[in-house]
Structure formats: C-alpha cells, structure tokens
Amino acid sequence: MKPFSVAPVQRNRTISSSIRRATSTVAITLATLFASSAATIHAATWNTLNGQPPLVLGHRGASGYVPEHTLESYRLAIALGADAIEPDLVSTKDGVLIARHEPMLSGTTNVASFAKFANRKRTSVIDGVSYTDWFSVDFTLAEVKELRASERVADRNQKFNGAFEIITLQDVIELAKKETIRTGRTISIYPETKHPTWHNAEGKPLEAALVSVLSAAGWTKKTDPVFIQSFEISNLKQLRGLTGLRLVQLLSCYDNDLATGNCIYIPLDADSAPGDWIAANDRRTYADMITPAGMADIAKYADGVGPWKRQFIGVKALAFGADGKPADFNGDGSIDEADGTTIKNSSLVANARTASLFVHPYTFRTDRAFARDYAGGGKGNASAVNAEYRQMWSLGVDGLFTDFPDDAVKSRALFAADQVEVIEYANSSDANAATRFFRTASDADIRIIATVKGLTRTTDSFKAWSTVQTGALATTAVCRYFDSKNIRHFYSVDVAQCAAYGAAGYSNEGIAFHAVPTTGSACASGTLAVNRFTRSVAGVTDERLSTAQALSGSTPAYSRSGVAFCAAN
Numbered sequence: 001m002k003p004f005s006v007a008p009v010q011r012n013r014t015i016s017s018s019i020r021r022a023t024s025t026v027a028i029t030l031a032t033l034f035a036s037s038a039a040t041i042h043a044a045t046w047n048t049l050n051g052q053p054p055l056v057l058g059h060r061g062a063s064g065y066v067p068e069h070t071l072e073s074y075r076l077a078i079a080l081g082a083d084a085i086e087p088d089l090v091s092t093k094d095g096v097l098i099a100r101h102e103p104m105l106s107g108t109t110n111v112a113s114f115a116k117f118a119n120r121k122r123t124s125v126i127d128g129v130s131y132t133d134w135f136s137v138d139f140t141l142a143e144v145k146e147l148r149a150s151e152r153v154a155d156r157n158q159k160f161n162g163a164f165e166i167i168t169l170q171d172v173i174e175l176a177k178k179e180t181i182r183t184g185r186t187i188s189i190y191p192e193t194k195h196p197t198w199h200n201a202e203g204k205p206l207e208a209a210l211v212s213v214l215s216a217a218g219w220t221k222k223t224d225p226v227f228i229q230s231f232e233i234s235n236l237k238q239l240r241g242l243t244g245l246r247l248v249q250l251l252s253c254y255d256n257d258l259a260t261g262n263c264i265y266i267p268l269d270a271d272s273a274p275g276d277w278i279a280a281n282d283r284r285t286y287a288d289m290i291t292p293a294g295m296a297d298i299a300k301y302a303d304g305v306g307p308w309k310r311q312f313i314g315v316k317a318l319a320f321g322a323d324g325k326p327a328d329f330n331g332d333g334s335i336d337e338a339d340g341t342t343i344k345n346s347s348l349v350a351n352a353r354t355a356s357l358f359v360h361p362y363t364f365r366t367d368r369a370f371a372r373d374y375a376g377g378g379k380g381n382a383s384a385v386n387a388e389y390r391q392m393w394s395l396g397v398d399g400l401f402t403d404f405p406d407d408a409v410k411s412r413a414l415f416a417a418d419q420v421e422v423i424e425y426a427n428s429s430d431a432n433a434a435t436r437f438f439r440t441a442s443d444a445d446i447r448i449i450a451t452v453k454g455l456t457r458t459t460d461s462f463k464a465w466s467t468v469q470t471g472a473l474a475t476t477a478v479c480r481y482f483d484s485k486n487i488r489h490f491y492s493v494d495v496a497q498c499a500a501y502g503a504a505g506y507s508n509e510g511i512a513f514h515a516v517p518t519t520g521s522a523c524a525s526g527t528l529a530v531n532r533f534t535r536s537v538a539g540v541t542d543e544r545l546s547t548a549q550a551l552s553g554s555t556p557a558y559s560r561s562g563v564a565f566c567a568a569n
C-alpha cells in the first residue's frame, strides 16, 4: 500500500455504465421455467467471526465525497450508513491529537499559503523516508485551527477546499456520541496511531494521550464502540497494557505485482514492514505476519487485523507483451488493474480466522479502476463496485474500510437478501426514450461504457435474486445475450427465445439474474410485478420492462402485454 499517496481517481456515478435493454422481438413467455421446489427464501448467512453482518468503516469519513478527516466528512459517512468513522491521529506541538492521515500538513491543508508559517518547513525522516514539509508537531492546536482542509486527490471534489477546519480526536468522539443518540445506531470510532516511532522520536508519544482521551469518554473495554489500529507492533503491545479496548494490527505490502498477482514485500520498506522493525533494522516484513504462526503472535496482543485487500486478493494481468511484462489488455493506453483478473494469493483470511482475529481490509474505492472479473471492470462501474464488495462478503470479512460508505452499505443489504438491484438507464438525448437500458450486478461490459454516453438513471428499478429461490418463490433464470455490432443486450425468461438469440449469432453472457415467475395474474406477496411493454418502430419491435402500469410520453405509444416476471419488492 502507499501510505502517503492516493492514485488519481475519478468518480462518475451517473453515466458510468449501462446496458442496452432489449430492442428486439423478444417473446417473453412464462411457459418454461427454471424453477425448483421446496424450502423458503434464501438469505445470506454471514461467514464472519461473530456471525454478525460485516461493518462498513468510513475511511477518513466519507473521503470519496468531501475532504478527508473533517467533521463534515465523518458526518456524511454516518449519514450514508457507516457503522464506524476512522480518524487517523497525529500530534500537535502541545500534545493534542488531531485527525490527519500523516504529520505532513501540506497534502491536505492550506498551510503552504501562510507566510508566517513559511519558516516552519523542514525535513524529517519517517520510517526511512525523507520528507520536506510542515509537520503537525511544530504547530500548536491554536495554529492548526487557523488552517483549513483541502482535498488530497486531484480528481475528487475540490469545491470544499478551504471550507472546513482541522478537528481533534475529542471532536470526533463528541460527533460519534451525538450521532449514536440521534440515529439510534451505534457509531463506533476507529482511531489509528500514525507513525508512533516517529512521534516518540519527536517527543510526542501518542499512546498515553490517546488512552487518556478515550478513558475520559468512558471507553475502556472491548465492548465499547472503539477500535484502535496501528501499522506498528510495539505500540499496540504497549496499548494492550493501557486499555481493554479492541486493538487492530494493520498490515500492508509494497505493491501488487501485476505479473503474478502476488503482493510484493521488501525488507526495510516503509510499506512492507512495521516502522518499529525498520527503525531496529529488522528485515522481517508483513509477509511474516500473515502466516498461521504470525497470526497466532498477533492474537497475543490484538483482536483483529486490517490488511490491504491485495494481501489476499491479488490482481494478475490477462495479457503479456513480447517482453513478458503485463500488457494493455483493455486497450485504454495504460497498464493497471483494469487489465487483470483477481486471484487468491494468500490464506490471510483463513489464518486470521484460525487465530480468532477479525479481518477488516482496506481500502474500497468506487472511483478506481476495477479488475476485469469484477463485472467487466471499468472505473466507477456500479456493477464492478458491487462485485468487489460481494467478493469480500463471500470471503467472510468482518468489516471493510471504504471511501464511499453508501456503496458498501447498499451492497451489504443486497447480499444479505441475496438480491441484486436492476436499474434502468435512459438515453437522455432520445426524445421518445426509446433507448432504455437495464443493468444488474451481474451485467457488465466495458465495451458499452466506452461506446454509450449521455445516459441518465431513471426512477425505475427493481431487485432480483442472484441465486435460485426455492419453494413458494421459485425463480426463473433470465438469460442475457450480447450483440456486439449494435451494442445491445437481450434478456429473456423464455428458454426457446434464449436459444434463438444464440442461433442468431448473439453471444451468450450467461444468466443475468433470477426473477420470480408469475403464476396467474398476480405476483406473490413480497414480490413486485415487472410489466412488459412493446411497440413497433420502423418495423422493429421495441420492448421495455417496467414496474410501471403504463408508459406514457412516447410516440408511438407502448402497449402493455402483461407481466413479464415478479421481482423482489
């Protein structure tokens, strides 16, 4: 991982992706179903350490939307459904713990614009790396309060730069307590001690100050809504002697090796090893800590681990050049994770579980490029975002750090119900709204994203089950075929029609989702009718599916031809 940098990111939720809805002579009939019988509605059982749903941890708040580590970022994370908010902690000159990701202040504040602070700039070495910057330990809290926060990532929202204050750990605690009362949900805080060895060298140790503030808040034991995390080891062992609160050992590596899908560990590298090991010239790395023996050692002083996701799910290139190096598989001009597919590259999760340690991986970002096996990949692709979360829920992680808590919360809810959301998009430039697109969590195609522009999400959406529901809610598989020439997809619940698509040369992309078949005219309790509408335009039958009873405003008009299937309500 890269503790001080975040790669350029871009967020584009509304036009991210879409699938051309059937514009064909689809004859959806319900004569042939893939239904089975017996049993009841299936819902996910959580494969977590305590059997509870995994926690959504607001990484630096809701840092995908507003500047990180501000009161506004934390408040937004809570509003978006996060279970915990994460203040990274560094010290001021007067020993107050403030929420910043690193002691260097120039990356996320306007400190460089203050002439009176110009002479505070200096060089300091942290975990073996030299930085020339303004450091938090050289500023009193009163001086820090003169600064304003700014967005770290160039491609994220810049409009709040200069608007928000730098806040203290105490501010975060007060917010969490107030919001716990207001929302009726337990809002936990997840403080991280940043660079404890460096803080010690600067004469500003973090541990006693942290425990003092948390104890004053009434938080001292494992059942209290606090997790304390650190990339170092000795300070966690020290904290174990100072508090009964839950402790989390963070883990990391230098980078993902796209050629192999393995995490790269380099001795004495700031990303590959704890800072206290680097300071002691100890050549072990985090690779030594993710083994069964390493996890057993961690369990002696900590309650869980916080690994980088690439330490157990790597991304391996799908194509290689003549030089044997990863190639630009998707042809977008750069070589990155979007040119690869995910592979399991270690037994980290199982090893942690064996040692009774919970696993809270980081960091999940909607506005990053995704590997191809995440629903075809694509930056900001809603289906890929959901697919990555689903992989984590399936693996049984106990929580995860995300910059976009709303996306994780939504994915968790769908996974719990074993459902996928089906959303309709419309081509806004089409006055007749003739071009409609549905997208599900299992749909994806980067070719579509590159080709189709100007789409807006409509209000029409429903939920379908990703796996077969048995018993009273027996489901039918909805097949999906792709026409690469006209960039469109065809869906059908009719086996014969699905076969006809294949015969017509369309590519079979598998089962799109499972829906509940209609039996008679009404949908079963707990389900929602998805109606089928058709019209003829220039001799071609244009079909739409909608939860509406009628479609208006189009010329020629659509006529309803019955219920296509029942979806989850």
Ligand SMILES: [Ca+2]
Pocket: 086, 087, 088, 192
């Ligand atoms: Ca952190």
Ligand SMILES: [Ca+2]
Pocket: 328, 329, 330, 331, 332, 333, 334, 335, 336, 338, 339
């Ligand atoms: Ca590429």
